[in-house]
Amino acid sequence: MSSATSLTQVANFRWHRHQLDRAVAGDANHSDCSILDLGIQNTGPDGAAWALRIRGVRVDATELALAWTLRGAPHYYRRGDLPAVAAATSPFSEADAAKRIYDANRPLKAAGIPTLTALQTVAAAMRDIVSKPTVKGEMSAQLTTRVTEPYLRFCRPCHATHLYEMPFRLAALQAGLELQPNTSPPVLERIPGWRRRPFSATDADADSRFDVIRGYLRFYGPATPAHVASFLDAPVKDVKAHWPVDAEEIEVNGEKRWILEQDREDLFGSPTDSSTRLLGPFDPYVQLKDRETLVPDPTAQKTVWPTLGRPGTVVVGGTITGLWRPRASGKKLKVAITPWGTWSRSARAAVAEQAEILAEFRGVELSELVEVS
Known part of the structure; x- marks a missing residue:
């Protein structure tokens, strides 16, 4: 192992990378908020807007878009980045797609339907249904009539048969659909000017700025493939297969981890902050x-x-x-x-x-x- 770093240095590096050492009363715009490359999860009463505020970012709703992506959770991104995000958050492989949709894959596998094919089918149907803003429940009801039994399950809380949840969520952005902010139940609508075919690219084709493995290392490094796999709900094997060639080994608390070569100087040199x-x-x-x-x-x-x-x-x-x-x-x-x-x-x-x-x-x-x- 080439070198070691302390837990204090790791904390300083991550704090600085997350831009939490900037003034809360700042007036930065979204282009100067690095974490939007990886997405900001919008969960809880204050959600992503508060995360932006404490990073000194001026919130302009017209420049942001909300979409279901990593782990099926709603995340905010810069609107202009959505096509790149769709590529970056796509499964690496058939095995990865199967893992990301959890128990929804069992009936598909039993029926001989490849997972990525199923996700493409769901995305195409969703795109067709949403010609105008559509409430999730209405979308689900229409989807149920357009797909076959392996795509469906009986939901006890709803007392109804409908699509499994994770294929629904992971297919939405691929279908060119975003979430209307502050809607409950969620309302989906078409992203203006969307031209991408669903699941036509994977993270391997993504712009390196939005590459989710590199993104995890940028904001949570030094890290291991297992850490990244857990963050993505992806198989460790797939993460290792796409591991950045410029990731350098480093020791943290006696454990072998990795940091991007370009971030090495910041890891050892990020100043202590008392904010x-x-x-x-x-x-x-x-x-x-x-x-x-x-x-x-x-x-x-x-x-x-x-x-x-x-x-x-x-x-x-x-x-x-x-x-x-x-x-x-x-x-x-x-x-x-x-x-x-x-x-x-x-x-x-x-x-x-x-x-x-x-x-x-x-x-x-x-x-x-x-x-x-």
């Missing part, structure tokens, strides 16, 4: 797959990433120092905080300042910052 941020539960910074690097204690990991009801995290310069949860009531916002260890007066003041920014972002008044265990 405090209130990260949302699904902020990109905490979407990493080597959770033990950020939170070494297994018990603490369960509080940051519980199965249900994730909290937000209080992070100072890349290190989690506590948890937070919003408690809204009308035009008032209470922020409940759980410090890890003892906070100084200045640390508490920095959190209070960020809570005020959150309240302003939500268009409400901060009523209280309360400590809970």
Whole structure:
């Protein structure tokens, strides 16, 4: 192994790469928000808009588009990047496609239908159905009449037969469909000027800027193929087959990992930062797959990433120092905080300042910052 790096250097590098060391009150535009290359998951009450705000980015909804991509989750991207994103987020192979759609692949395999062929069939039908903005339920009902039994399942919560969820989600962008923001249930509509054939390219054909393996290494490096595979829901074998040739080995905590050659200098040279941020539960910074690097204690990991009801995290310069949860009531916002260890007066003041920014972002008044265990 050529060299080793410390956990502090890793945290500094990632914090800087996620641009969380920039002023929250900044006026950067979307072209200067690097994480949009990989996408910002829009989950939770504040979602991607808050992730952009704490990176000092001015939100312009006309420049952004929302689509189901990685892990079937809704992500924001720059609108002009959507064709490149569609290529980058496509499965690497038939085996990868099968893994990404989970149990939906079993009946397809039993019927002798290749997974990528099935996804192309679903995408073509979805494109045809959405001639105008269409609610997900209506889309699902129409799809059910257009595909055969191996594509369908009986859904107990709905008491209805409809398409499996993951093929539906993974085919949408390939069909040239985006999600209307702030709609529940989701509304799909056509992306203007879309000309791509569904699943006609894979990540191997993608612009390197949007390559999802390189993207993971850019924002979460040093990392292993297993980390990337988990992030993508892809087989490790496929990730290894597409591993960047310019990825260099480096040791982190005794483990062999990789960093892109172009990022090596930043890994060792990113400065320590003392900025405090209130990260949302699904902020990109905490979407990493080597959770033990950020939170070494297994018990603490369960509080940051519980199965249900994730909290937000209080992070100072890349290190989690506590948890937070919003408690809204009308035009008032209470922020409940759980410090890890003892906070100084200045640390508490920095959190209070960020809570005020959150309240302003939500268009409400901060009523209280309360400590809970």
